[in-house]
Amino acid sequence: MAGHTKKTLAEKVWEDHLVRKGEDGQPDLLYIDLHLIHEVTSPQAFEGLRMADRPLRRVDLTIATEDHNTPTIDIDKPIAEPTSRKQIQTLRNNCEEYGVRIHSLGDAEQGIVHVVGPQLGLTQPGLTVVCGDSHTSTHGAFGALAMGIGTSEVEHVMATQTLPLNPFKTMAINVEGTLKPGVTSKDIILAVIAKISTGGGQGYVLEYRGSAIRSLSMEARMTICNMSIEAGARAGMIAPDQTTFDYLKDKPHAPQGEDWDAAVEYWTSLKTDDDAVFDAEVNLDADTLEPFVTWGTNPGQGVSLSQSVPAPEDFQDENDQAACQRALTYMDLVPGTPMKDIRVDTVFLGSCTNSRVEDLRIAADIIRGRKKDPNIRFMVVPGSARVRLEAEAEGLDKVFTDFGGEWRFAGCSMCLGMNPDQLAPGERCASTSNRNFEGRQGKGGRTHLVSPVVAAATAVRGTLSSPSDLDPLPTAAAATEPASNAA
Amino acid sequence: MEPIITHTGIGVPLRQSNVDTDTIIPAVYLKRITRTGFEDALFSAWRKDPEFILNKEPFSRGSVLVAGRDFGTGSSREHAVWALKDYGFRVVLSSRFADIFRGNSGKQGLLAAEVAQEDIEQIWKILENHPGTEITVDLESRTVTCDTLVAPFTIDDYTRWRLMEGLDDIGLTLRHEEDITAYESTRPSWKPRTLPART
Numbered sequence: 001m002a003g004h005t006k007k008t009l010a011e012k013v014w015e016d017h018l019v020r021k022g023e024d025g026q027p028d029l030l031y032i033d034l035h036l037i038h039e040v041t042s043p044q045a046f047e048g049l050r051m052a053d054r055p056l057r058r059v060d061l062t063i064a065t066e067d068h069n070t071p072t073i074d075i076d077k078p079i080a081e082p083t084s085r086k087q088i089q090t091l092r093n094n095c096e097e098y099g100v101r102i103h104s105l106g107d108a109e110q111g112i113v114h115v116v117g118p119q120l121g122l123t124q125p126g127l128t129v130v131c132g133d134s135h136t137s138t139h140g141a142f143g144a145l146a147m148g149i150g151t152s153e154v155e156h157v158m159a160t161q162t163l164p165l166n167p168f169k170t171m172a173i174n175v176e177g178t179l180k181p182g183v184t185s186k187d188i189i190l191a192v193i194a195k196i197s198t199g200g201g202q203g204y205v206l207e208y209r210g211s212a213i214r215s216l217s218m219e220a221r222m223t224i225c226n227m228s229i230e231a232g233a234r235a236g237m238i239a240p241d242q243t244t245f246d247y248l249k250d251k252p253h254a255p256q257g258e259d260w261d262a263a264v265e266y267w268t269s270l271k272t273d274d275d276a277v278f279d280a281e282v283n284l285d286a287d288t289l290e291p292f293v294t295w296g297t298n299p300g301q302g303v304s305l306s307q308s309v310p311a312p313e314d315f316q317d318e319n320d321q322a323a324c325q326r327a328l329t330y331m332d333l334v335p336g337t338p339m340k341d342i343r344v345d346t347v348f349l350g351s352c353t354n355s356r357v358e359d360l361r362i363a364a365d366i367i368r369g370r371k372k373d374p375n376i377r378f379m380v381v382p383g384s385a386r387v388r389l390e391a392e393a394e395g396l397d398k399v400f401t402d403f404g405g406e407w408r409f410a411g412c413s414m415c416l417g418m419n420p421d422q423l424a425p426g427e428r429c430a431s432t433s434n435r436n437f438e439g440r441q442g443k444g445g446r447t448h449l450v451s452p453v454v455a456a457a458t459a460v461r462g463t464l465s466s467p468s469d470l471d472p473l474p475t476a477a478a479a480t481e482p483a484s485n486a487a
Numbered sequence: 488m489e490p491i492i493t494h495t496g497i498g499v500p501l502r503q504s505n506v507d508t509d510t511i512i513p514a515v516y517l518k519r520i521t522r523t524g525f526e527d528a529l530f531s532a533w534r535k536d537p538e539f540i541l542n543k544e545p546f547s548r549g550s551v552l553v554a555g556r557d558f559g560t561g562s563s564r565e566h567a568v569w570a571l572k573d574y575g576f577r578v579v580l581s582s583r584f585a586d587i588f589r590g591n592s593g594k595q596g597l598l599a600a601e602v603a604q605e606d607i608e609q610i611w612k613i614l615e616n617h618p619g620t621e622i623t624v625d626l627e628s629r630t631v632t633c634d635t636l637v638a639p640f641t642i643d644d645y646t647r648w649r650l651m652e653g654l655d656d657i658g659l660t661l662r663h664e665e666d667i668t669a670y671e672s673t674r675p676s677w678k679p680r681t682l683p684a685r686t
Contacts, residue, residue: 019670020663025644029663031670033678041564043520052657063681069518083518090520101681109686120686122679134563134587148587150565151522152594152656160660162667166643198505199557199583232560234586252685259677266675298505298560319504319555326503416514416562435561437509439532 006273008170009239010205013145013270017128019162027164033127035157036113037064037100039091040418041132045155046094056098057161063122064095064102067112068418072381072408075105084419111384111410114138114352118222119386121251125240125267130157135352135434137228141221142248143240143270145205148229168234169279171204172272175212177286182467184362185220186354186432186451188212188284189227190292190302196282198300201233204280207272208238212286218247219358226353227434230299239271291466293339294436294449296327301436303339305454305466311335330438331446332426339464342448344428346377347459348441349452350408351415351433355383357390359432359452364399366456369473372404373462379406379421381413405459417442430458488596490653491626494577496550498622498633499540500614504555508588511559511567525570541574545619551578553610553622559588559599568595578624580631580640582607593646594656600624600640602631609636626651 007015020029035058042064049056056062069084079085088105095102103109109116114135117123125143130136134148153163173192193200206228213221221238228236245264248254255263294302295309301324303310309328312321312335328335333342349355349363360382372378380400382388388410391397397407414421415433423429423445432455436447448464457465516528533539540546552571558581559567568591571579579597582604592599602610610633614620623632624640626647631638642650649656660667 020666022645027645029660029666031667031674033674034681040517044522044565047520047522054657060680060682068514081518087518087520101684122681124679127678132563132565134561148563150563150568150587150591150594152565152591156657156660159657160664160667161671162660164645164656164660166645197557198560199585202557202583202586229561229587232557232585253679253681255677255679262675263677298507322502323504416509418514418517435507435509437507437561439513440509443513443532 006276008272008276008278009143009207009237009270010145010168010170010235013126013128014167016126027166029162030128030165032130032157032161032163033061034117034122034129035062036117036129036131036136037062037154038067038113038133039087040068041151041154042094043087043090044151045132045158046098048155049158054159056100056158059099061161062100064091064100065110065113065116066091066105068412068416070105070411071419072411072413072421075409081420108385108389111386112352112355112412114226115356115383115387118142119251119384121248121253124248124263125244126270130163134229135226137233137236138222138226138352140225140228140235140237141218142244143237143267145235145237147235168205169203171201171206171280171282172278173206173208173282173284175208175210175284175286177212179212179286179289182453183289183291184451184453185216185223187289187292188286189224190294190299190449191284191289192282193227193231193300194292194302195284196231198230198298199232201228201231204233206231206233206236208236213238214241217358218243219356222356223353227299230434240267291451291454293454293464295331295333295339296324297330297436297438299434299436299449301327302449305339305464307339309333309335309337309339340469341463343463344376344430344448344458346379346423346427346429347455348379348381348414348429348431348433349455350379350381350383350413352383352412353434354432354452355381355387357387360387360391360396361394363452363456364396366453366467367403367460368399370403370460370470372459376459376462378404378459379408379414381408382410384410414441416440430455430464488653488655491577491596491598491650493623493625493627494550494598495621495623496577497545497548497619498551498553498610498614499546499549500611501540501552501554502611505557505560506554507561508559508564508567509561512564512570517564517566522569523573525566526573529570529574548575550575551580551622551624552576553607553614554579554581555607556582556604558584560585563587565591565595568592568597572597580607580610593649596650596653598624598626598650600631600642602638602640606631606636606638
């Protein structure tokens, strides 16, 4: 960062939160504006606080919800799994003891922590946001510096409302052009990760820029920033603009009246100066981008949907070749197989990457009036109870259930299978989530990361597909005939 | 936290890049509310394979893990560090660590030492040809010694100092509490607060 006369967005937010500049190689001490907590990475932090007899410094900058362990059916009954039940009860007890606001199962604001923050208007431009969850990068879509942290850091933030952090390098991800129909922000980020690899962003804060990014909605921007961590980056950001302000206006915790005007004035200053220099730049052409899917066991192992499964010899690096071979074995794929020929068992529409109401609308628009492939299990898990209510108000739940899908309650669900929503060994899934690691969605499960568009088309056809692969919709007259092939 | 200045122990070659934290400890083990007792969870899927390196002697007694590039990617779960430590590892060597994992390691006294990939390859060969070879990692000189190979490693100064002193991060920060209070007095009033709750 030193030597820059003009500043990037990330550097501006960093400097505005400096409590103390580090001396002699020590990290800077940064103030944290918003701390999101959930049941999995907080119990040991609360325990540490209790053992050291320290107070939680700013309960008014802290908020909790239950998401990783929560069931997505029968939420009115006690949680069946004893360890999940205990972990959630522990969070409730800790929040009560320390006075932390919590949105529990059954509450309209309960849901995936990264969906809850934005929908309440707590996530705002220029904030520092942390959570004991790597997908905290999601909140960077608002121009916040948002980072996933470990449990020791959760305890540190609870005790001090600060974090000691080493300055990051900055990387511009320039995406110029116009996305083709059926191509989404998920495809942008999957293509970026394939390009720079899972370690390519290591040490960097990414800033997504360019005309294709500017034209995205807030929800689509969140999808991109969400997966910054899959490129190894500590955070991903998008400069706030009118789209951001329009999204925030009138959200429950958005500033009001004169405060709104003061906030917008500050937020408007949060952009990278024209003559600022990034430590690295990556360019991606939106015009030529196609739906992107993964074939392997890390998010960087992806190709365009129209391409085929690669072979180890397609890679130069010896380690990449070995990784490819291992992934092919785990995924049970043969090199040269067209991606569109890969048949899946389950389609999962959900996760902090793609479970917002816009994602559900996109998928519903594709399946409306169609029949699900009879062999596919199609699970739809809204990101929050609020999203579920919004979707139901629009009748989207009916579209999914008429199609043959399962309409579930909110949570992280099958993204990581901490609740009963898991893949069986060998089961293959097209998933709108963020990680295709071995065993991530269930022991032995095989994951292909896809956009909501590809997820929906795949649920119709049974193999990885885009809407252009689907037969034209039946005419209105044909649609009213009794379905004869409902197996 | 126990200070660590030098450590010597059996090296374990893990010839695998992109070892993510889901692999180090699957999500099913994250439901515990304690900070210890995760040794059974470490690499639990891989340990079902009798050929996995930790199922072989003398590697099961190893304390220095020598891994491929991009170790500890993915989820922020500090449980990955707890599991490695509970199993008995004190040091992990890799040519590149994921940021969050490296940060978590520093907090828990697990030394994540960055070593050039060519040195990692050399160490792998030594450990495979002579199982049981001990590796010495020295924070003072920032070197890794394995048989005749002596290689430098990188670690940031602050983490090194804290590891060598065995210092608690929170205690260090609270020495600057006046600075925190001063900063708080300058925060704009329109910044969001979670309380009182608005929905």
